[in-house]
Amino acid sequence: MNKYRVFWLIFFGGLLLFAGAMVWYTQRALTPYPPSQAALRALESSTDLEVRATAYGWVFIPQGAVKGGLAFYPGGLVEPQAYAPVLRQIAASGYRVALLRVRFNLAVTEQGKARQAIAEAPTLPWAVGGHSLGGVVASNFAQSNPEVRALVMWAAYPQNDLSAKNLPTLALYGEKDGVIRQEQLAASQGKFPQGTSRQTIAGLNHAGFGAYGPQRGDNLATISPEAGWDEIARRTLAFLDQALTRP
Numbered sequence: 739m740n741k742y743r744v745f746w747l748i749f750f751g752g753l754l755l756f757a758g759a760m761v762w763y764t765q766r767a768l769t770p771y772p773p774s775q776a777a778l779r780a781l782e783s784s785t786d787l788e789v790r791a792t793a794y795g796w797v798f799i800p801q802g803a804v805k806g807g808l809a810f811y812p813g814g815l816v817e818p819q820a821y822a823p824v825l826r827q828i829a830a831s832g833y834r835v836a837l838l839r840v841r842f843n844l845a846v847t848e849q850g851k852a853r854q855a856i857a858e859a860p861t862l863p864w865a866v867g868g869h870s871l872g873g874v875v876a877s878n879f880a881q882s883n884p885e886v887r888a889l890v891m892w893a894a895y896p897q898n899d900l901s902a903k904n905l906p907t908l909a910l911y912g913e914k915d916g917v918i919r920q921e922q923l924a925a926s927q928g929k930f931p932q933g934t935s936r937q938t939i940a941g942l943n944h945a946g947f948g949a950y951g952p953q954r955g956d957n958l959a960t961i962s963p964e965a966g967w968d969e970i971a972r973r974t975l976a977f978l979d980q981a982l983t984r985p
Contacts, residue, residue, distance in 0.1 A: 770843040771950035773819035776963075780822035780949075787830050794854040795839035796822075798829030805832040806982035807864040808890065809852035811845040811872030811879075812838065813948065820948035821869065823963075827971035833978060834859055845875035852879050863887045863982040867908075867974075869947045870894055870917070880905060888981035890974055892947045893918050895926035905931040906981035910973060912942030912966075916957035937973055942966045 781796060783789045788799040795818055810825060812818040818839050829835040836855030841847040845868060856864050865888035868876035873894025880886040881900055889907040893915055900907075907930060911918070930936075941961030945953040947970060949963065959966065 769815070771816045771820065771945075771948075771953065773817050773822070774949040774951060777820045777822045777949035780826045781819060787826065789826075792836075792855075792858075794836065794851055796837045797855065797858070798826060798833075798835040798837070800829050800832050800834070803832065804834050804859075804862060806887075806978060807834040807836065807856065807859055807862040808978065809836040809855040809864065809866045809876075810838060810890075811851070811866070811868030811875045812840065812843065813869040813873075813893075814845070814871035815843050816869070816948055816950055817843060820950035823949050823967045824947070824970050824974070827967065828975055828978070831971075831975050833975075834862060845872045849875050849878055852876075853883070856885070865890055865978060865982060867891065868894065870944070888978065889931065890977065892970070893944055895923050896929040899929045900931045901928055903931045904933070906977070907931045907934040908974065908977040908981075909934050909936045910970065911936075911938045912944060912946055912959070913938050913940050914943040914946075914957040914959050917944035917953060917955050935977060939966065939969050939973070942969070946970075 781789050786801050790797050808828060810821060812821060818837050821837060825835045825837055838851045840851055852866050864886055866876040866879050866886050867890025869892040873891035874897050877889060877896040877900060878898060880889045881898055889905055891909045893911055909930060941959055943959040944956045946959045946966040
């Protein structure tokens with residue numbers, strides 16, 4: 739075997755090795771966090787709440803009078819079903835809740851997805867919300883869609899400057915969050931809409947807003963998942979009742 743053949747064998751072998759490594763890394767980096775069994779159970783219909791699969795994801799429809807709507811974007815690389823335990827509680831208290839499915843489990847790929855959910859019940863007063871990256875996308879949607887009456891951000895902050903916007907906003911955080919970048923959160927405080935309600939839940943971490951297990955880089959929660967979901971739902975409901983149902 740001459741030296742040229744050895745060179746090309748080494749060259750193409752290295753190229754194949756590099757390509758394989760890139761495929762492995764990309765697959766690993768884009769592997770989503772799956773929903774827990776508790777989340778999947780929360781997607782089942784009951785006598786007082788219908789859960790229906792739709793073209794945009796899922797919709798939770800309570801029995802009786804509906805007070806308003808919430809279109810919800812999932813966190814980055816989190817399968818949307820993971821948010822069902824909290825969203826089910828919100829829906830059971832009288833809200834039509836749309837859980838949005840987005841390409842590659844990244845809300846930035848389909849920032850206008852909430853329009854499909856709102857179009858199904860256009861006469862309702864609607865809020866948009868999301869967790870982490872989903873909360874950022876929800877803030878972008880609220881900025882460019884004046885029909886949105888309220889904004890819900892879980893463990894998130896605005897990408898754009900909404901400080902001139904008079905929009906009821908809930909900014910809800912976990913005390914033990916190890917994922918959100920505190921320096922960027924601090925720098926973003928001037929971008930929130932006027933009158934934003936900022937609240938922190940003791941013992942809650944970043945992943946505790948959903949039901950998908952531990953998240954890389956997060957801190958351990960000192961509150962049980964169920965207690966965390968109850969508190970998130972309680973605070974979000976109190977906000978929605980004030981923002982959407984009062985004159």
